[in-house]
Amino acid sequence: MKTLSRLISFPRSCPLCVGMHMGHAFLAQRARTRKPQTRSEPHMNTILHPFRPFVTTLAILFLSLGAIPPAHAAEHVINFEAGLSGWSAVKGTSYFNWARHAGGTHSGHTGPNEAEEGNYYLYLEASRNTPSRIAYFQSPDFPETIKRVSFHYHMYGAHMGTLTLEGFDGSRWLQLWRVSGQQHGSHYAPWTRKELDLSARTIRKVRFKGVTGSGPGKLYRGDMAIDFITLTTSKEVSAGHWSKSGDDVYFANGNVGIGIKDPKADLAVLGNLSKALSGHIAIAKGSINVTGVGTRFTKDLAAGDSLLIKDQVFRVAKILSDTELNLNAAHPTGALNATAYTDGDLLSVHTGAEVSALTIDKSGNVGIGAAAPKATLEAKGPFIRKVFVATGLGPGDETDPAAGGRQIKSRVLNFTKLHADTAIRILYSDNLRVHRPDNTSIARWEIRINGAHPPGGAIYQDKHSHAGQNDLEPATILGYATGVPSGNHQIQIWVNIVPGYAAYAADTYTGWSNSRWTLEAQEVWMQ
Template identity: 60%
Template sequence: MHTPPSGEFEQVVLYRYGPAQVGLSHTATPVSVWPHRLGLSQRCLRLTPNPKRGAQMKDSILSSSRMIPILFPVLCALPAHAVEHKLDFETGLGGWSAIKGTSLFNWARWTGGTHSGHTGPRSAHEGNYYLYLEASRNYPARTAYLQSQGFSGKIETVSFHYHMYGAHMGALALEGLDGGEWITLWAATGQQHRHHDIPWTREEISLAGRSIHKIRFKGTTTDNANGGQYRGDMAIDYVLVTTGEALASDHWRKAESGTGIHYGPGNVGIGDKKPAADLSILGNLSRPLTGHIAVAKGSPHVTGVGTQFTRELTVGDSLRVGDKVFVVTGITSDIALALNAAHPAGALNVTAYTDSDLLSVETGAEKSALLVDRSGNIGVGTPDPATKLDVRGGIRVGGETTCDTKREGTIRYSDASDEVEFCDGSAWTRVEGPVGPAGKEGKQGPPGVQGKQGLIGPEGPRGKEGPTGPAGVQGLPGEDGEDGAPGDSFWSKSGTNISYGSGNVGIGTANPSAKLHIGGTISGTYRNWMNKGVIVGDESDGGYFGIKDEGSNREDTVIAWGDDLQDNLRFIFARSGGAQNGEEAMRINSSGNVGIGTTNPSYKLDVAGTIRGNNVSPSDVRLKENIHPLENPLDKIVQLRGVSFDWRDKRKGTEREIGVIAQELEKEFPELVSTDGEGYKSVAYGKLTAVLIEGMKAQQARIAELEREMKELRERIGR
């Protein structure tokens, strides 16, 4: 059997044989057909013999210089300059990338049935492995992608097999990158197969005439947010991409110096037969492990003799046992480990192989300069990197200028501030740790140079009267003047019951002990709404104390102040130094807001400090409207931090506190955060109770779902 020729049919030559010409091709009569001139497909031809002459005909087809016997009624060829790229998941993802997106789980390479019952295929469409997206606890509307590399030629066709069995199935789509934008090429939504054993569905999409070089599969779980939506495991297998480029027979060559080195136009591969980069290294599982291992057929558990699993392997490493490749999922000891899948045939007393380091660069003194190990860790100056980037020595950071969301987490050295800064996604900020404790008070420094004399200040308050000076020398007596008319005495002008002596004035007392001593009641009048009162202040403003007649034998004692919106009633604690050194304890502003510990109260009671007491809030349903349950409380709660802290302002308290950060809480629950006139934020901690109640209910629902899935899994294992 001959393989149909590749490329387009430009000319087809048929040789017609008569009864006497069978087997004598040089005597046959040639008939030429030009498909493109007839408007026919240049990729497929069907040859139909004349039924009346079929017993007398033997046809063959010649393309280029080869004679090909016709064994099928339809003959097809790949387009000219076409290459097929197959992805069957038997040994990996073949250069494609699994991207998690918003999904809790990624596309997973799998064999056999999926974890959950009543969903997923029974087995792969072709071979042993396929790719599927787990639906359990992975909803609503979670997305994951399987993305191809960029093909050098335009994509002509894409074919694939898919399986979508499950009552809670979401959507599967094929997208193409066209001009920098992903567009949908094909999509299927909801359950497409009614059982595990229903055959896979094949889909083929033609992209001829379009400029698409990259594609991806997009899996989206159900958008139903109710619990228990786990029957939605979608799967894909055997992807075949045809691109419009032709590689010459010598495009990829194997280097004569080594069996694992290949090269093509500008690219070199080590262990990679078709390198897509200038240098492509593919681990080949060639490093043998110490000792020998055994694994039973159908079991994922490996035991060893003389092995050193804990020293030679880590979880996630690839492991070749016989001709099968697995991933290490657990290491119990030096002689026991677990694989990601059961071994289909088993192995006894064999050597297992894993990857060696992918790249090693050493100095002339055999000192490690650069190393990429099998886990992808990069070491600079160290032969055993413990993290993704392990540098033994100093790192010099340049002066990056751009900071955006793509560069969030970038570190730079700022020449302007001579400091290390990092990009938070929008701006460069200093790398700072938490504020440390205050240091000890230093010694007082020497007095500074005396400054220039300042301007003359306002006149100060009048001082106390000084002592009487000594009497002066008596002068010469003057001449007697004429007698004056009798005058009024001081007391006759001031009225009775007013006394004056030694600088003190007494009203209602003959012995005043202060500058003004009133022995009796004080009465007066206030504005038109106050019956009696006393004013203390200047002519236009001040404080008022008085009594207001409310009628019906009711008189209220009134304290009033101010005559404009800027006036406040302040309560000041005067320390030993006097009122001028006093500290405000409380105030009432013109809006009726009371502030304790704050000079700018924004609420009817605004306390900057700790309040102790009992608090009961009204919560009757008859007082409420527009009632809605909280959405996704558990997802929001996990974004919050519970922290312990000290107050910077020690007047708020000196003991260590526990709480949350208002700015972080405001992003998830803005209803629980308020901001005062100075921009400071406060948290209504009591209202967090409702959030925690809904969070516990959501968590309990997830636990119930897990218990239900575990019960189904136990039932399946029991069968």
């Protein structure tokens, strides 16, 4: 979208990029099962793709990176999950454009019940759009010739018109394939896959031509649909734009850039990642009131979110229901039967069972196994954290307190701190004793960093006993060391005189020969 601009860089050293370098092999092994009901036309040699990519907001890019066919061919996949992928919908004589849609169409007894692949497909509405109204769905002009094209189509309805695939050879549009009339018996009939070999031609762009039904009466049962288009061009683009589609995808010096011509990392993204809202919307010219059909405004949006309607960006001022909301400003031209877009997640990775594995939302929150993280990092399920630990069975230590303190040298923990603005959570547990046969006794056990108190404040525990009391008791000291710089440090235990009670300093004993002591430290962020 046009409202926010982000630059995301993934260097070679990051774990995500390591996965990208392994993308081709991983995707080939990580096959996603196709919908079993797909059928191909009987006279064609069916070539089924060995996999389908898992869903990600960068799915089209990952396909380009991880699924490029051999022999210098480049494969371009359009699945309508994230828009039209640089293709153009042109009305021609039609009242309506080819439109992205999920689920069944708006008319009964026509159209598919779902997409062939994923959630979205493209269809041409027949209601109030006859007779013989023409609409085009046209590819960009590719820099290399198109060698092969495959797609899926669904044509259920008694008033079905004609679907044609045409190719441009540099001077004129040529008919490559054509089918007319009802081809499927119900909403639930499997989509038909068509594949064409264009290697003998010099075609650099193609278009689908949809013509609605002809005849008297209301011919609304004629919603034709297409989905999952794959074009193979003769050569992989090695530099500059990957195609002339205007998608702003660049390849330079082994790096890939989206919206940035000179990427400095393996993958650099500059711009906005948006997602289409379900259903279609309408808004009158000069109005702030948006109405929807098949929309879920209360679930998909929140007040303050960005909304793109016909190249105009607005903020959602108020959500009234699933099918009505108000914008922050009036729309200058209005829109009818349009698809609206809002800011999407920066990254969304799903497993083959469509379970969210990793999400980075538009605010930067990261969810691992959590589809909608509410915190900076939210992990659903077990995870392993790094904790520094030193522990042992004894020995008992008879070091006594003195002015300025003395170190218990048998209790130390070496710790590496990564950030300067974090804290160290330190836990020390042991058996402690302070003893004096003739008087009250007091001593202090302290947690120090490299022999000094943490800059943000001392961490200690005072222990007191009455005259003649000689008990070793378990004790735990827990504190947060703040102001400690990054780098390698030693966490130590010291015994000291309590200020103002030097006269009561006494014989101290730390630990016991067969009792366990533990020092544990972890770097944490504090609010």
